[in-house]
Amino acid sequence: MKIEIPREVERFGPIVFHGVQKVYELDSGLRNAKNDKDDNPIMKRIAYDTQHEIQKQMAIVVPIRNEKIKLVEGVLSGIPHHCLIIIVSNSPRFPMDRYKLEKDAIEHMEHFMDRDILIVHQKDPKLGEACAAAGYSHILDKNGVVKDGKAEGMILSKILAYICGKKYIGFIDSDNYFPGAVMEYVHEYGAGFTMSNSDYTMVRISWHSKPKVVESNLFFAKRGRASEHTNRILNRLISSFTGYGTETIKTGNAGEHAMTMDLAMKLDYSSGYSIEPYHYINVLEKFGGIIANPSEDVMNQQVEFFQIESRNPHLHEVKGDQHVKDMSKAAMECIYNSPICPEALKENIMEDLITRKILPKGEKLGNNLNYYPALENFDLRKFKDVLKNQEYAGLFKDKLPEFKETKVSKPLRDTKMAKERVLPEKGKLEMK
Amino acid sequence: MKIEIPREVERFGPIVFHGVQKVYELDSGLRNAKNDKDDNPIMKRIAYDTQHEIQKQMAIVVPIRNEKIKLVEGVLSGIPHHCLIIIVSNSPRFPMDRYKLEKDAIEHMEHFMDRDILIVHQKDPKLGEACAAAGYSHILDKNGVVKDGKAEGMILSKILAYICGKKYIGFIDSDNYFPGAVMEYVHEYGAGFTMSNSDYTMVRISWHSKPKVVESNLFFAKRGRASEHTNRILNRLISSFTGYGTETIKTGNAGEHAMTMDLAMKLDYSSGYSIEPYHYINVLEKFGGIIANPSEDVMNQQVEFFQIESRNPHLHEVKGDQHVKDMSKAAMECIYNSPICPEALKENIMEDLITRKILPKGEKLGNNLNYYPALENFDLRKFKDVLKNQEYAGLFKDKLPEFKETKVSKPLRDTKMAKERVLPEKGKLEMK
Numbered sequence: 001m002k003i004e005i006p007r008e009v010e011r012f013g014p015i016v017f018h019g020v021q022k023v024y025e026l027d028s029g030l031r032n033a034k035n036d037k038d039d040n041p042i043m044k045r046i047a048y049d050t051q052h053e054i055q056k057q058m059a060i061v062v063p064i065r066n067e068k069i070k071l072v073e074g075v076l077s078g079i080p081h082h083c084l085i086i087i088v089s090n091s092p093r094f095p096m097d098r099y100k101l102e103k104d105a106i107e108h109m110e111h112f113m114d115r116d117i118l119i120v121h122q123k124d125p126k127l128g129e130a131c132a133a134a135g136y137s138h139i140l141d142k143n144g145v146v147k148d149g150k151a152e153g154m155i156l157s158k159i160l161a162y163i164c165g166k167k168y169i170g171f172i173d174s175d176n177y178f179p180g181a182v183m184e185y186v187h188e189y190g191a192g193f194t195m196s197n198s199d200y201t202m203v204r205i206s207w208h209s210k211p212k213v214v215e216s217n218l219f220f221a222k223r224g225r226a227s228e229h230t231n232r233i234l235n236r237l238i239s240s241f242t243g244y245g246t247e248t249i250k251t252g253n254a255g256e257h258a259m260t261m262d263l264a265m266k267l268d269y270s271s272g273y274s275i276e277p278y279h280y281i282n283v284l285e286k287f288g289g290i291i292a293n294p295s296e297d298v299m300n301q302q303v304e305f306f307q308i309e310s311r312n313p314h315l316h317e318v319k320g321d322q323h324v325k326d327m328s329k330a331a332m333e334c335i336y337n338s339p340i341c342p343e344a345l346k347e348n349i350m351e352d353l354i355t356r357k358i359l360p361k362g363e364k365l366g367n368n369l370n371y372y373p374a375l376e377n378f379d380l381r382k383f384k385d386v387l388k389n390q391e392y393a394g395l396f397k398d399k400l401p402e403f404k405e406t407k408v409s410k411p412l413r414d415t416k417m418a419k420e421r422v423l424p425e426k427g428k429l430e431m432k
Numbered sequence: 433m434k435i436e437i438p439r440e441v442e443r444f445g446p447i448v449f450h451g452v453q454k455v456y457e458l459d460s461g462l463r464n465a466k467n468d469k470d471d472n473p474i475m476k477r478i479a480y481d482t483q484h485e486i487q488k489q490m491a492i493v494v495p496i497r498n499e500k501i502k503l504v505e506g507v508l509s510g511i512p513h514h515c516l517i518i519i520v521s522n523s524p525r526f527p528m529d530r531y532k533l534e535k536d537a538i539e540h541m542e543h544f545m546d547r548d549i550l551i552v553h554q555k556d557p558k559l560g561e562a563c564a565a566a567g568y569s570h571i572l573d574k575n576g577v578v579k580d581g582k583a584e585g586m587i588l589s590k591i592l593a594y595i596c597g598k599k600y601i602g603f604i605d606s607d608n609y610f611p612g613a614v615m616e617y618v619h620e621y622g623a624g625f626t627m628s629n630s631d632y633t634m635v636r637i638s639w640h641s642k643p644k645v646v647e648s649n650l651f652f653a654k655r656g657r658a659s660e661h662t663n664r665i666l667n668r669l670i671s672s673f674t675g676y677g678t679e680t681i682k683t684g685n686a687g688e689h690a691m692t693m694d695l696a697m698k699l700d701y702s703s704g705y706s707i708e709p710y711h712y713i714n715v716l717e718k719f720g721g722i723i724a725n726p727s728e729d730v731m732n733q734q735v736e737f738f739q740i741e742s743r744n745p746h747l748h749e750v751k752g753d754q755h756v757k758d759m760s761k762a763a764m765e766c767i768y769n770s771p772i773c774p775e776a777l778k779e780n781i782m783e784d785l786i787t788r789k790i791l792p793k794g795e796k797l798g799n800n801l802n803y804y805p806a807l808e809n810f811d812l813r814k815f816k817d818v819l820k821n822q823e824y825a826g827l828f829k830d831k832l833p834e835f836k837e838t839k840v841s842k843p844l845r846d847t848k849m850a851k852e853r854v855l856p857e858k859g860k861l862e863m864k
Contacts, residue, residue, distance in 0.1 A: 002513070002545060024544050026615045027512035030484050040546050048480050052462050077743050078612075080459035081434070112456050113434060114472050177643070179743040180510075180612020183458050211609070211747075311509050311611040315643075315747070 059161035078182030165397030170258030189258035192306035204251035491593035510614030597829030602690030613744035621690035624738035636683035
């Protein structure tokens with residue numbers, strides 16, 4: 001892969017938001033290939049061997065729920081061989097056991113592909129038991145099984161990737177029609193991790209375009225319908241602290257994203273469609289130095305966000321307007337309810353939701369999201385122990401990586417920058 | 433890439449038609465990667481390093497004519513870095529010089545991609561002069577420039593790939609919306625060449641599906657509209673000699689195809705949309721042992737056809753019904769007029785064309801195609817010499833590969849097999 005070096009960078013305490021990077025070549029060859037001009041000052045070449053090294057340490061999570069099997073098969077064929085595939089299904093088990101169908105189909109593919117695929121059902125009682133053993137009952141319902149919801153499935157997959165000893169975790173939607181696009185996303189995750197200097201890195205995909213059927217023709221729209229609004233509000237949130245307008249954030253709702261396990265373990269998560277924008281919010285809350293003090297390690301290494309514009313258009317199953325509205329509302333809700341959200345921005349959010357008829361005039365935006373604490377605070381070895389007799393337990397690593405110690409550093413908000421610029425509206429903020 | 437081993441094989445004298453092969457993984461890692469199970473008896477793993485070796489010896493040709501620049505940019509980004517890109521444009525040069533726009537845009541990309549792209553205009557008088565110098569005036573019009581037409585552009589690109597010293601040549605349509613699909617095709621070309629034992633190999637892509645807009649939704653059709661008919665007739669042609677019904681040929685109209693330069697140099701070409709189906713016909717004519725005697729080298733090595741089913745759907749610019757009819761008519765014409773086409777099959781062709789209203793009842797199918805002789809008979813060094821001062825001449829190789837001697841071998845039609853099975857309807861055939 002050949003990718004431009006980020007042209008814009010937004011810094012926020014120890015957080016670095018890189019501007020969107022354009023991909024120039026999907027396949028740029030091997031590290032020691034001839035014709036190799038690595039010294040191009042504006043372009044980064046990520047050789048295939050480098051990608052391969054990262055892929056061996058990466059889990060790719062594909063959440064599924066009632067997707068067509070043919071579609072899922074295509075997605076799996078696009079995931080590079082050396083990634084571990086983790087499938088978390090939340091398809092119904094009765095009246096017909098759809099999960100069984102999925103498992104059969106995937107095991108059939110696994111056989112031909114000669115690779116290991118970890119497939120679990122989100123509501124498997126054993127997984128609920130394992131969460132409880134680790135003390136992580138937050139994502140369980142009253143019956144002791146993992147709640148419905150994409151976010152809860154994603155958190156579960158993070159635990160699984162961790163106990164499989166992976167260093168990176170990436171997410172791929174299961175309804176993508178183009179295996180070639182899936183492969184591209186995984187290579188872009190690898191590109192981001194290669195470019196990063198930090199153990200705390202997130203890579204988010206900005207789709208090149210989203211083809212839509214308009215009057216029997218295809219129209220290639222630049223942004224998704226919800227993203228535009230989420231991005232605007234996120235950028236305004238950053239501006240209101242830094243004092244400079246910005247348009248850097250373009251991936252507020254990015255479903256296609258990946259992160260280092262080190263970062264994944266440190267983040268809190270929110271439920272539903274808000275999980276993706278909340279990554280930004282939570283990093284700002286935890287590491288931005290506004291209301292909490294980042295650990296020394298995070299301060300030294302920084303947290304890096306990469307936003308990569310895929311070359312392939314994103315063609316997936318058509319979703320209705322209600323889906324877009326739900327997505328937008330959840331995104332706004334998690335920003336609105338953050339302790340770092342200034343009052344002025346809350347007004348912007350309300351205006352946006354009312355103008356778009358997502359919220360009736362006069363109604364207040366509640367806080368209906370669930371928030372889940374970071375996994376680093378729980379004993380995931382106990383989670384693993386409960387599953388030791390499961391058929392997939394062979395994929396687990398004997399020795400799990402240790403979490404880095406979270407030392408409290410000198411409070412950022414006492415610094416000159418914080419006093420003068422970081423908190424221009426501190427009177428209006430609700431402090432923790 | 434991981435690909436199934438062909439399950440069906442159709443043999444015809446020294447010609448081997450492999451049945452369609454399904455791709456299981458787009459990216460199967462490096463040659464010496466761990467977890468490597470190369471011994472899978474039904475699956476062939478083509479490691480990335482193997483692909484890379486082939487790509488360094490491959491020219492990828494992208495013929496363009498008035499395509500949107502953005503679309504072409506996407507296509508180029510999908511072509512692996514180490515392939516030589518050859519663009520043959522036949523876009524109009526006035527009233528506006530579209531070719532200049534294309535050249536500018538492509539040189540801009542070239543700069544960012546750090547690679548060489550050979551771009552020429554089909555009607556460049558210098559190229560016409562070069563053809564004439566080589567004695568290959570067949571593709572020239574009365575003004576001494578190369579004729580309009582995709583086939584003529586393709587032949588030109590073969591000469592260029594040859595004088596650039598390439599061993600393989602592959603074609604990619606310039607109107608593909610998915611760079612990931614383009615990359616897949618190139619990897620499939622590489623897979624075919626890796627699986628082949630012969631210097632005379634062709635790889636043809638069978639699209640996984642072609643999405644069409646049907647009532648504001650996408651429908652994934654299995655085959656193109658023209659292909660179905662072309663394939664049926666081609667299969668019937670083979671059956672009428674072998675005596676066994678077959679459905680092996682599924683890529684009669686495959687625009688996405690690649691071949692070894694050794695084969696490219698030996699084939700005759702026909703004009704217009706018939707060029708792709710004529711590859712099959714001409715190989716049967718020249719090497720099938722029916723009406724001509726293949727050289728000893730071809731007899732020993734065989735001619736191998738691979739048909740690979742891409743994983744990505746094929747989403748390209750929408751073309752009208754007339755395009756499909758023209759394509760179908762041209763395909764049928766080149767089969768109908770072949771000296772190896774049995775009378776019974778000619779009747780089938782007429783029925784097909786009349787039923788589909790491509791030919792009015794009572795009208796005869798003419799022979800309006802142009803046929804161009806194989807390039808091996810011409811002195812392409814003279815072609816190269818004429819271009820020695822052109823800006824792109826730096827890409828040419830000093831020493832050109834020699835063509836293999838074409839020794840006439842023992843006539844196949846004298847063999848027992850030929851007498852009993854190969855020519856069951858020889859009374860009806862017009863022999864050369």
